[in-house]
Amino acid sequence: MQDEATVSATDIARLAGVGRAAVSNWRRRHPDFPQPVGGTPISPVFALPEVESWLRDQGKLRELPVEEWAWQQLRAEAGDDLQLGGVLARAGEALVRDHSGGTVSTSPAVPTPSAVPSPSAVPSPSTVQSSPAATAANRSGAAEAVADLAAEWGASPAFEFLLGRYWEAQGRRASATPPELAALMAALAGDAETVLDPACGTGELLVAAAERGSARRLLGQDADSETAALATVRLALRYGTAAGTSIGTTVRTGDSLRADALPGVTADAVLCDPPFHVRTWGHEELTADPRWEYGLPPRLEPELAWVQHALAHVAPGGRAVVLMPAVAAGRRSGRRIRAQLLRSGALRAVIALSALQHVWVLRRPEGGTPTTLLMIDDADRETIVATWEAYRDDPDHDRPGVSRAVPIIDLLDEDVDLTPGPHLSVTGSERTAERFLETHERLTALLARLGGLLPAVRPSADRGESPSVLVAELARIGHLTIHQAPSRRDSDEGGADGLPLLTVEDVIEGRPASARMSPSDGRWIATRAGDVVIAATAHRFAARVVEADGALLGPQLSLLRIDPERLDPYFLAGVLGSSANARTSTVQTTGTAGRVDIRRARAPRLPIEEQRRYGVAFRRMAEFESALRATVSLGEQMAHLLADGTADGTLVPAPGEVPAAWPVI
Structure with a gap:
């Protein structure tokens, strides 16, 4: 060290x-x-x-800052980044003891099968696994620094921040399931009281499932002891006794395929992002394992072992959602298992997120066997979830080029290739030429407008820095009030009857509210025209002015309600979006969005008249950004329409479009 x-x-x-x-x-x-x-x-x-x-x-x-001090103390105690996980876990265990009345028990890393014969044997919410080192009477300097951060931020937000820094430090050595992907998989699993992840890492999928609001028990297992310890602390601080909730959280250590720590447990939903890169998964010693109900997984296809392990832990009628490599949909060595999954009705959907990554949705067969398999080739979360939910009532679903309910009999050929793209209907061509011309006209008009939208600004003769003021100070003197959205949606999804809900993505992209919900209580904030809404993700920071009343402020967003006689909203939104403010007021976590402490941001001190001059420039810039995004979108549409129209013969080049000889570049 x-x-x-x-x-x-x-x-x-x-x-x-x-x-x-x-x-x-x-x-x-x-x-x-x-x-x-x-x-x-x-x-x-x-x-x-x-x-x-x-x-x-x-x-x-x-x-x-206190968070930087805590992080540097952790790194100093670890000595190198390879030891960070253990140091962070021990500091986190101290936080759990502080916030759970001092009750910390130590249990074996991998219990014998008889130790967990049924769900009733799973430890209660008050049980937190801890290493003996973490129970020492004297805390380390790192633990004290983490405790100071927790006192200021709260235990769970403090640990989430440090966990995010931990993953940054690991670089390519390790990775966590991206929060957007975790949220998608949790949504596909639906509402479930008991959720299991047999390769849980630091708990990303379990957290995503719990955020839906229905979970009462979270179960995990991971082969890496430090990672499992981090997941234990994270779940305890967010949902266990330390958080004052009734959600049971249990994480075991061990290789789920070779040493299943929860052999008698079934769950309403199993979520899994398995370690497919580990090829020595136990093929030789597990040939007679009863989990291989659909066939012995080939030695070089551990993904089919993980799929069957997940199904073995799903209660009848429950769902398993497994992240899969795209090649698993078509490898010849796995075709017999794929065929059995189809014939039994266990495989319900295959979703192509990219050329490399698929998601399989499975269920434990119960009752009749379905006749179709849902296939989706789209990366948009809302489209995927809406299509999956509609599929239950629309067995003949067909959206050309995007998704289709494919008859299972059509898939049971020699290859049993489950790659969605080849099985989707081709987009209809009856209006391709007409749509191309319409898009062409819209794009031409938009390009003509772009130049006129640019704000008229010039370099300043005075290059000195302007005096600035903290947003916290502006709030103290009454120029604005600061509001935070609830951190999670403890309410019903509203469907068509719900109220418009602003999301982080809406604010980042500068678009109207795209979600809907029915608020269950009065915590939700209705935005007003002139409010400034702030959002942050791991890669972007944005502040936007609300143009119309009525939308609810969504999770992970901040809102400034200003006095228009003292502050111009477009000026304030513009300067809050500066690079300096993005650095000082955004705290990265492992969740979908960064935690925004907008009180730490600064704005130049300017008279209201000068603010309004700047406000005009910022407003024009926002309009330019919006028009530019629309231009890119229309350009992409035209490219697709040109390809479709050329393929089906409904579009031909205009006379003179192709030069006699291409210029030499």
Whole structure:
């Protein structure tokens, strides 16, 4: 273990409130910049005390935020990033003890089969697994720093922030299920009281399932002991006794295929993003395993072992949603198992998210055998979920080019290829030419408008920085009020009768509310024209002015309700979207969106008249962005229509369209 903390170039940029490129520039321009003490030539690390001293001498050191201090203490105690998981888990276990009345029990990492004969044997919500090291009387400096962060932010948000930093530090060594994908898989599983993930990692799929609001028991298992410990802490802080809820959370350690820690347990839903890269999954010793109800998985196809393991844990009528490599849909070695899954009615949908990634939706057969399989070739979450939900009442579903209920008899050929694309209906061509001309006219008109939408601005003669004020100060003096949306939707999805709901994606893309919901209580905030709404994700930060009353403020969004006599909304939204504010007011977590602490953002102090001048420029820029997005969308539509029209013979090049000889480039 190192005697002092180390920091990466990214960490230095956070300390100074600049971009990483600025740190690279300092290293080139300043001979006295601290030398690396470890890492690699591409990703060096530096001694934190030396970096702090240099930044202080250069006048570039900001006061170290509590979250950065906690993170640096964790890294210092770990010594290197390979040990971070264990250090973070131990600090998290201390948080669980603090918030659960001190009740922490230690249990075997992998119980024997007789130890878990039924769901009733699964530990109660009050049971939190802990390593002996975490029960030491004296806390480490890292645990104390994490406790300080938890006191300021709350235990679960603090741990989520540090877990997000942990995944950043792992880089290519490990990865978590992306939150958008986890949310999609949870939605396909539907409402379930007991949810199991047999390869749970740090619990991304279990968290996504719990966020739907129906879960009462979360069960997980993972082969990596540190990862399982992180999942245990994460679930305990979010949903267990430490969070004051009644959701039972249990995570076991062990390889689910070789040493199933929950052999007698069935769940309403099984969600799984398995480690397909592990080819030594136990083929030889598991040849007679009773889980292979649909056939012995080929040695080089562990994905078909995971599918059958998931089905073995699903209660009759329950669902399993498994992330699959696309090649599993067509490999000849797996065709017999695919055929059995189809004949039995166990496989209900195959969804192609990309050329590399599919999602299979399965169920434990109960009653009659279905005659069709739903196939979807689309990456849009709302389209996928809506299609899956409508399929139950529309067995003849067919949306050309996107999705289709394919007769199972048509799939049971020599190959049993379940790749969706070849089985979808071709888009109808009766209006291709007409739609192409309509799109052409709209795109031409939009391109003519673009130049006129650009704001008229010029370089300032005075390059000095303007005095600025924190949003927290603007709230204190009454120029605005700050509102936060509820963190989750504890309400019914509204369907066509629900109220419009702004999402993070709506704000990022500058579009109207795209979701709907029926609020179950008065916590939900109705937006008003002139409000400023702020959203953040791992890659974007945006502030937009609400143009019309009525939409509800969705989860993970912040809202500023301003006094228009003192602040111009378009000016405020514009400056809040600056790169500096994105860095200072967005805290990344492992959830779908970043946590926005908008109180830390700043705005220049300007008279209201000057704010309004800037506001006009920002408003025109927002209109330009919207028109540009529409241009790209229309361009993509025209490209598809041109391809369709050429293929079906309804479009031909106009005279003179093709030159006699292509120019030499």
